[in-house]
Amino acid sequence: xxxxxxxxxxxxxxxxxxxxEALDTLYDDNIVSVEAFSMSGDSxxxxxxxxxxxxxxxxxxxMDVHSxxxxxxxxxxxxxxxxxxADVSDKKTKERRKMSEVGIYxxxxxxxxxxxxxxxx
Amino acid sequence: xxxxxxxxxxxxxxxxxxxxEALDTLYDDNIVSVEAFSMSGDSxxxxxxxxxxxxxxxxxxxMDVHSxxxxxxxxxxxxxxxxxxADVSDKKTKERRKMSEVGIYxxxxxxxxxxxxxxxx
Numbered sequence: 001x002x003x004x005x006x007x008x009x010x011x012x013x014x015x016x017x018x019x020x021e022a023l024d025t026l027y028d029d030n031i032v033s034v035e036a037f038s039m040s041g042d043s044x045x046x047x048x049x050x051x052x053x054x055x056x057x058x059x060x061x062x063m064d065v066h067s068x069x070x071x072x073x074x075x076x077x078x079x080x081x082x083x084x085x086a087d088v089s090d091k092k093t094k095e096r097r098k099m100s101e102v103g104i105y106x107x108x109x110x111x112x113x114x115x116x117x118x119x120x121x
Numbered sequence: 122x123x124x125x126x127x128x129x130x131x132x133x134x135x136x137x138x139x140x141x142e143a144l145d146t147l148y149d150d151n152i153v154s155v156e157a158f159s160m161s162g163d164s165x166x167x168x169x170x171x172x173x174x175x176x177x178x179x180x181x182x183x184m185d186v187h188s189x190x191x192x193x194x195x196x197x198x199x200x201x202x203x204x205x206x207a208d209v210s211d212k213k214t215k216e217r218r219k220m221s222e223v224g225i226y227x228x229x230x231x232x233x234x235x236x237x238x239x240x241x242x
Contacts (some may be wrong), residue, residue: 004242074204074242076155079225102223119196120193
């Protein structure tokens with residue numbers, strides 16, 4: 001797949017909240033996934049598809065998702081950017097918050113090899 | 122300056138269309154600037170501050186800018202993203218068009234060392 005095809009597929013699957021399908025079909029085994037902050041005090045960087053699967057598991061278990069919007073993608077060369085706007089509640093604390101961030105994705109050989117998430121400031 | 126401070130400064134100057142001030146105050150001498158497409162058939166990559174100054178000269182001379190909006194920045198680690206929505210006319214052809222793109226910026230030692238522009242698809 002081209003970068004543009006991968007970008008369109010990511011947006012389509014995220015809009016369906018089909019996180020596992022996105023991971024299984026679009027991600028390289030050696031994916032590097034970088035958050036703005038570490039959730040547990042260790043590195044904000046997760047390496048490997050199974051590591052990212054753990055992040056998806058955490059997300060699905062921790063959050064009630066009221067809405068999750070993805071913008072159309074912005075694409076050039078081997079990179080694309082998608083903006084996400086989410087309205088979620090923490091299942092435990094019931095704290096509800098809106099999140100706005102972009103993902104920067106790098107594609108090699110039709111698979112996502114790197115993703116970085118940047119919150120709006 | 123931190124990445125966040127550079128990001129805020131870029132947004133403030135772009136909103137004023139103060140392209141040269143942004144270049145002179147925020148860009149590293151060894152900036153690499155990457156467009157989605159080459160305008161002249163050669164590389165889409167421009168290296169060095171004077172090369173980028175040439176791009177700004179081209180822009181200012183070629184375009185009537187009816188509006189140029191910059192989003193708030195998205196920031197993490199050494200990178201930030203800004204979305205731009207512009208309404209411009211080519212001074213020669215009078216063709217008017219809307220452009221939507223994001224810039225991905227990389228910061229080192231308080232200066233922008235790389236920028237990439239990705240159009241919405």
